[in-house]
Amino acid sequence: MIIKNRNLNLKQIAESGQTFRWYPHSEGYVIVANHEVIYARQLEDGIEIDSEDPYWLDYFDLERDYQDIINHYKGKDVFLDEAMAYGWGVRILKQDPFEIIVSFIISANNNIKRITSAMEKISHYGTYLKTIEGKDYYDFPSPEDLIQVTVDDYRLCGLGYRDKYLHQLIQDITSGNIDPYAIKDLSDKELKETLLRLKGVGEKVANCIVLFGYDRSDGFPIDTWIKKVLDKKYGVTKNETDFIKNYFDYYPGIIQQYLFFYGRFIKI
DNA sequence: GGCCAGGTGAAAC
DNA sequence: GTTTCACATGGC
8 A cells, every 4th residue: 555644754654763673675675564464665656565454554654743842843943954854754563562672682882783683583582474585574573472482592693682571571571570552551650660670771771661562652751862862963962851841841752753763863 | 912893791899 | 860881893
């Protein structure tokens, strides 16, 4: 189906550091989500995907008007204007909470290429879905699929010292200690507190998880790039969260994506 | 070849 | 409460 939208750019989303299961293919991307493998390609004023499932409309967060958000912040400062102009097609995908938790536990003190590679290897523990031009695609494994996977197995997936965090996460979920799907109805505060109890989840990772996995736009992950942006462009080196809450109020999580995407691009 | 990457846990103050 | 340090590993 064709999805028309002027704030929807596949390449920008793919490179905005929120998903690690998009595979560049032909002119577009192979995307695995919703127990389904699709191919998406860019159009002039939107995208085309080879699925008719309305799930994807929600996945691409289509009911949210990103131009309205951009207009709201326009003229606030020069750097933000540049960032929004550069990242006009960035959106925040609605991704599976469990997959997001795993992704961002792996993301700590890591780089995007390695995170992508680790997620690809872990996906082989999931159900085989489809082969496209010789490459096999797998559904992302459920916690149950990972019960028997050992710390050493995770190490072989390239997780480094984070191997034991993922192993612990699976124990926590399968033992009923935490249910990544049941906690979606918690308040912003309770949700974050719950996530912070997980090993390998600190302030920054928790913010990524609530923003990318639970549709909480108050999430504002402060990573190395955002730190540089705040320091060099806003003169903020301490009490960052207070500054963010005041200055970027309205849709802070989406603004954070524009700043991250642009700041990383210009190697600020 | 040292530094960096979408930082966190644990020990030490 | 905050400061300090170790931590796997591929890319540059």
